[in-house]
Amino acid sequence: MPEQTVRTPPEVDRVAASRAAVEARRKRAEVKNNIATGTVSALTVLDDAFADPEGVAGRMRATDFLLSVPAIGRTKLTRILEDLKISPSKRLGGLGPNQRLRIRDFIADRESKNRQHKRSRLIVLAGPTAVGKGTVATHIRENYPDVLLSVSATTRSPRPGEVEGINYFFVNDEEFDRLIENGELLEHATVHNASRYGTPRGPIDEALNRGDSVLLEIDIQGARQVREAMPEATLVFLLPPSWDELVRRLVGRGTEGAEERERRLETARHELAAQDEFDYRVVNGTVADAAQEVVDLIQTRGARPRRTV
Ligand SMILES: Nc1ncnc2c1ncn2[C@@H]1O[C@H](COP(=O)(O)OP(=O)(O)OP(=O)(O)O)[C@@H](O)[C@H]1O
Numbered sequence: 579m580p581e582q583t584v585r586t587p588p589e590v591d592r593v594a595a596s597r598a599a600v601e602a603r604r605k606r607a608e609v610k611n612n613i614a615t616g617t618v619s620a621l622t623v624l625d626d627a628f629a630d631p632e633g634v635a636g637r638m639r640a641t642d643f644l645l646s647v648p649a650i651g652r653t654k655l656t657r658i659l660e661d662l663k664i665s666p667s668k669r670l671g672g673l674g675p676n677q678r679l680r681i682r683d684f685i686a687d688r689e690s691k692n693r694q695h696k697r698s699r700l701i702v703l704a705g706p707t708a709v710g711k712g713t714v715a716t717h718i719r720e721n722y723p724d725v726l727l728s729v730s731a732t733t734r735s736p737r738p739g740e741v742e743g744i745n746y747f748f749v750n751d752e753e754f755d756r757l758i759e760n761g762e763l764l765e766h767a768t769v770h771n772a773s774r775y776g777t778p779r780g781p782i783d784e785a786l787n788r789g790d791s792v793l794l795e796i797d798i799q800g801a802r803q804v805r806e807a808m809p810e811a812t813l814v815f816l817l818p819p820s821w822d823e824l825v826r827r828l829v830g831r832g833t834e835g836a837e838e839r840e841r842r843l844e845t846a847r848h849e850l851a852a853q854d855e856f857d858y859r860v861v862n863g864t865v866a867d868a869a870q871e872v873v874d875l876i877q878t879r880g881a882r883p884r885r886t887v
């Protein structure tokens with residue numbers, strides 16, 4: 579009996595292909611989610627991609643892969659892809675030998691740093707004046723209720739709208755001296771050659787003992803002291819997209835006169851030179867992205883953005 583040839587109508591082929599594409603996308607989304615939640619190591623995904631370029635990981639775009647790695651947002655992505663000399667549209671399985679080496683080294687380095695800081699629930703956010711530390715910290719306080727924002731003591735006067743106990747504890751010089759003498763401050767410094775600022779130790783110890791995560795928004799001198807006192811802390815340096823944008827933000831805030839602005843910008847030049855002392859650098863392009871990157875660096879048990887309606 580002659581063999582019967584079954585012809586598949588083109589329409590059936592198209593449906594099957596489209597189902598296969600949907601399934602492949604679902605699997606890639608699952609892998610991305612697993613990387614983002616730490617269920618699978620990004621390094622393992624890379625190795626899978628290189629071993630099977632046509633498999634689920636191999637078909638994943640380098641852009642999607644990198645964006646699923648915690649603390650890599652769109653702003654950072656552009657710089658990383660440039661450094662790795664990888665075009666955004668490239669799939670992992672299609673990377674050349676040198677690109678594979680570079681992306682693998684990059685991911686291995688990040689994962690090793692993460693392991694070193696695995697147990698850290700204390701994160702220090704520092705950076706030059708007007709880069710947006712306060713704005714990013716406020717966004718975290720309002721949107722990530724799992725993260726406790728430390729409230730500093732300061733000898734400077736409240737600005738309009740600032741609230742005692744929310745923005746700062748406003749104290750006079752004598753009270754500040756007393757806090758230091760009683761060992762109540764984890765760190766303290768005179769900032770911009772003007773007022774004194776310090777981090778109350780008690781609430782931080784209590785939060786860490788409870789297993790909660792704490793964010794300190796302080797200057798660089800303070801960050802260095804915290805590193806000495808608590809080496810397990812994660813230090814994050816917030817960067818402006820450019821120097822001109824930093825100046826624009828400082829002027830736009832309108833809270834300092836010309837002389838004070840000059841003084842702060844002079845300090846900012848020195849502070850920017852200290853960025854390599856930090857564990858991570860985050861560019862404050864948009865507030866929400868920068869805040870998300872910072873939160874991703876905190877080893878929270880379940881920090882999730884507050885749901886908005
Ligand atoms: N991502 C952003 N894009 C545009 N403007 C921003 C961004 N982040 C903050 N700003 C603005 O920049 C100005 C400075 O921000 P902020 O006061 O938070 O800086 P800061 O780093 O806390 O400064 P300082 O160290 O002097 O207290 C504010 O006017 C704020 O609204």
Ligand SMILES: Nc1nc2c(ncn2[C@@H]2O[C@H](COP(=O)(O)O)[C@@H](O)[C@H]2O)c(=O)[nH]1
Nearest residue numbers: 730731766767769775776777795796797800
């Ligand atoms: N070392 C510390 N620095 C602190 C603390 N709290 C705030 N700061 C830093 O001070 C400047 C100026 O703040 P502003 O509110 O007067 O504009 C800013 O860089 C803050 O990060 C602290 O407890 N310790």
